[in-house]
Amino acid sequence: MGWRKGLFRKRPLDQQLDSELRFHIDELTEANIALGFSPEEARRRAVLEFGGQQQIREEVQDVYRLPLVESALANLKSALRFMRKSPAFSITVVATLALGIGANSAVFSALDAVILRPLPFPDADQLVRLDQINPKVRSPETQVAPVRLEDWNRMNSTFQAIAGYYTQDESETSGTFPEKVTMAAVTPRFLQVWGVAPALGRGFNPDEERFGGPDAVIISDRYWRGHFGANPDALGKKLHMGGYSYTIVGIMPASFLFPERDVDAWSAVPMNAPYAQSRDSAWFITVGRLKPCVTVQQAQANLTTVQAQLGEQYPKTDGELAVYVQPLKDTIVGDVRGSLWFLFGSVSLLLVIGCTNVAALLLARATQRQHEIAIRFSLGASRTAVVIQLLAEAFVLALTGAAFGLAVAGGASRAFRALAGNLPRIEEIRLDWRIVLYSLVCTVVVTLLCGLLPALRATRRNLSGSMAQANRTQVSTRSRLQWLLVGVQVSLAVALLAGAGLLLRSFQALGKVSPGFEAGHILTLHISGGWGETADMRALAQRIDRTLDALGTVPGVEATATSANPPGVPAEYETEHTFIEGQTEPGRKVHVESRFVSASYFFTMQIPLLAGELCREPTPPSDPKGGGWGSLNVMVNRSFANTYLPGATPIGYHVQLPGGNFIPPPGEIRGVVGDAREQGLNHAPVPTVYWCVNDPDPDPYYLIRTQAEPMTMAQTLRRKIHEIEPARSVFDIMPLDERLGEAFVDTRLRTVLLSFFAVTAVSLACLGLYGTLSYFVNVRRREVGLRLALGAARGQVLRQFLLEGLGVAVLGCVCGLALAVAFTRVLAGMLSGVSPSDATTLVGVVLLILTVAAGASLLPAARAARVDPMQVLREE
């Protein structure tokens, strides 16, 4: 209520005050008249004696003014004055905080965009990913058959809609050269699931979703701008792909980037097509939108029931299937989550170091201002008021730091995006009000962290104490606190540096590891192909063979091959196989990595043949449903042979891939090849079966070994492909080395950023050490001068200060190592080829910190030793 009273009595207050003051002057005038002055003279003297009325009025009004606003303004003013008065100090603090808050805000902006924010769709928390899995066979095939998807849609009670999609790269042949178009084939209800409507035009109508209906396509905003110059006339125009012409019926908004950020178009899959009726086909990556207020668990339970009913109805195909429902965001963001939280934790440590540094600076500063504070106390200021004033100064510094920090964050954010490459949702990172708000919150926290301790310290002595104190003599308690702050900085820096060191060593180990294949001089590319081609497997195999042969004749090309996944790039395609013949250890599950490669793969990748002979590719039957595959050839790696067939010759054994109803043909082991790090350079080779088929899908990776630098061949190869396949587009041309690098973008991001944080942390800690020691050298100049005058050796003084600084650094290192143990435990999962307690790294870190700390201590110590006793004594 106090403030309201203050507001409402404002007007009468002025009048009351006027009468009160007028009364005083009247009385004075009267007294003067009584002394014998004329009335005019008496009044003049009274007014003179009374003094400045306006000033009194203002001061009295100040008493009633809303205290918050009033004192905030005054504190702000004094804080700005404080900043102006000591520019070097202010610049140091602002720069430290700008770096701390800026880096923190930048990482937070990434964390916010990728993890905290919902996906950029309306009510995105209702979106879930649905997988069909057969728990018995551990198959990675989780796509859903079209009929089953329709069954789920019909029978569930928890979803607004369920839709599926798959992507393929088509060639658009309207132009001179065929051009790749990334096409998502989607089921009905696709747009309903996303809750997004085309920005222009319309979605598919039921006619277009029917088998035999008109072919229609919705294009992405990017494609529209790139190919139609954002002209609305694009609606109704045609795209020519795979012998069909599609009418453009809609254009999606720019924000709609699903399933991938470079999707060009969406087309409708007819669910009633005769080829879509098998319950065995697994086509669709499936996404559903939950009804409002339905949880993922409820949806899971509901769909489990639905699938159980289907299992009774179709025991052969659906009996063993289970459904797995998970939030879509989890599947998109995936592993990056850990990385980002880790980085955020690290950058927050950096901010803490910055705060500690600033707190130490403010503490030293407060000592110098002891006198000023004492005067304020003697003038009747309350402790709260002084503390608030000191905090206001810290706040203004932090706010200035945050303002510069936002600029830093802008730059850092761009650097982050560049480093993050193709991590999910990176394109959504931006600086907006949320980040500004976050920086403000940071500012407040920083103010409290940095400012509170020095402010409380500085105001702790009471009036008589500080009046009596000669500030040069009382440094002991304060020095302990300041050294403690420095120690904290050093130990946090040690922890960060240890983490960075381990990541760097791990990264280095990654470069040194022998992958088991030769990655240099390999060009990789794609040639567009549609899933429709799998209807005639023989033609597909022949087409790919023809292409490989043609590429092989190009001068400068040494070998060519295809593979479903590029070597050395994590693919996670582990499945359980079964042996057809007797296993050496019956009952043991055979978990192997399956890879689908052409027979020329081993020669091209220079993976050595250890036993047996190279495989041959089978000639596929023209109708895959009719059987007649005979057996396939497979190669196994050394790990496989050692793990599952020790002591036996693996040649001639047959292995079987798991399958639902459609049993794939068994594979006959033809030979053993060397171990290669197929799952990624950071994964030790696992037992692997290579299935020798050149057409695992219509658009495999083409691997071309060249004599020269791979990219120099790109145009020649592209022309050659155009010669033999004029209707197909070539895209995604990239040396294998680069692809291997891209697979580690996450690791690289962590390593680069943590190294940067660590270097900054060490610099800050050294700055703190240097600043604190310099301060004490200054404070103790008189003592040093006296000691020198009394005959102390300069070397002794130097050693004393040096050891003081180093002592703190050593203690910091000890605590830091303990911290590092905890910190690197978090890191353990991100390391390869180096243990989290790697002695070399830890010793290196400690040595580095001690060296730098010695350097930082040496300067002030040397300054102390150079003190001129005469000058100091004269100053007294």
Add this chain to the structure above:
Amino acid sequence: MPTEKSDLLQGTLDMLILKIVALGPVHGYGISLRIRQISKEMLRVQQGSLYPALHRLEKRGWLESDWGESDNGRQAKFYRLSAKGRRQLGKEESNWHRLAGAVSQILETAS
């Protein structure tokens, strides 16, 4: 004019005001007169400090005020001590005695 006039420190002014108001309702002019009279012209209170101090004390709830007629029939604002103010005065007085005692002790023994 006597040269040995002292200006008051702010903290002490508050205490003196409370003390004078404790004697009975009094207006600002009265307070300034009393301080001068009682201190035998040694202490002089600037009006510039007196009125802000009065209002500050009133705001803290140590003083209460109402308008009344002065001896010569003018409207004046009279200040009274509140219960809270009385407690505060007690505290400040004993503080002051302690401090003054300590200071004079030092002055006497150290000379």
